[in-house]
Amino acid sequence: MVPPLAVDIDGTLSRADRSIDPRVLDALREWDAPVVIATGKALPFPVALCQFVGIPERVIAENGGISVVDDELLVHGDRDAADAVVRDYEEAGFDLGWGELDLANRWRETEIAVSHDAPLDPLSAIADDHGLEVVDTGFAYHVKSPTVSKGTALTDVAETLGVPPSSFVAIGDSENDVGMLERAGESFAVANADELARRAAETVTEGEYADGFLEAIDAIRR
Ligand SMILES: O=C(O)COP(=O)(O)O
Numbered sequence: 001m002v003p004p005l006a007v008d009i010d011g012t013l014s015r016a017d018r019s020i021d022p023r024v025l026d027a028l029r030e031w032d033a034p035v036v037i038a039t040g041k042a043l044p045f046p047v048a049l050c051q052f053v054g055i056p057e058r059v060i061a062e063n064g065g066i067s068v069v070d071d072e073l074l075v076h077g078d079r080d081a082a083d084a085v086v087r088d089y090e091e092a093g094f095d096l097g098w099g100e101l102d103l104a105n106r107w108r109e110t111e112i113a114v115s116h117d118a119p120l121d122p123l124s125a126i127a128d129d130h131g132l133e134v135v136d137t138g139f140a141y142h143v144k145s146p147t148v149s150k151g152t153a154l155t156d157v158a159e160t161l162g163v164p165p166s167s168f169v170a171i172g173d174s175e176n177d178v179g180m181l182e183r184a185g186e187s188f189a190v191a192n193a194d195e196l197a198r199r200a201a202e203t204v205t206e207g208e209y210a211d212g213f214l215e216a217i218d219a220i221r222r
């Protein structure tokens with residue numbers, strides 16, 4: 001029997017350019033236990049990934065701000081708080097860096113994503129003033145509640161599935177994965193992972209990106 005899997009998208013199921021490595025699609029579909037897709041992306045992205053892969057919709061989105069598992073929706077974060085940070089950031093002369101049609105935030109309900117091209121220092125200072133924090137996923141900055149993470153969401157999702165979070169294997173690549181890497185019973189960081197994820201994971205794979213993911217699930221199966 002394989003254990004339930006909690007897996008990040010960008011940097012873990014993807015190639016370096018953020019495209020999904022097609023080899024992971026069948027690997028996820030064939031995994032013989034629950035798969036939870038856990039991402040910083042807004043909810044429609046992991047839901048669509050589950051549908052296109054052909055597995056039940058079990059997802060943690062927005063870094064734990066919102067989750068779906070077996071027909072149940074769990075909401076933890078507060079988009080209004082993040083919007084107040086955006087207002088102050090824009091009043092100070094900065095912008096989120098996504099252009100006019102901001103698809104990164106259009107369907108986001110509990111936090112705000114900011115482009116890596118936007119300046120970080122003023123964003124961190126303003127978020128701090130509002131009691132929020134900024135996490136860097138390696139692909140974007142996310143302004144979020146410090147009490148919400150993929151780890152706190154994994155605890156709730158696991159409860160809904162009727163298993164402890166420690167029954168999961170978690171695989172990720174960045175600081176937004178630390179909470180779930182810590183709560184899972186077994187954890188892997190892919191070789192391209194940032195320092196915080198590498199430190200939180202029990203094992204760092206030799207392969208980068210999806211190569212690392214495939215290596216990790218092979219190791220779990222053995
Ligand atoms: O949306 C991001 O910035 C990163 O997403 P991820 O959590 O799937 O790596």
Ligand SMILES: [Mg+2]
Nearest residue numbers: 008010011173
């Ligand atoms: Mg990632």
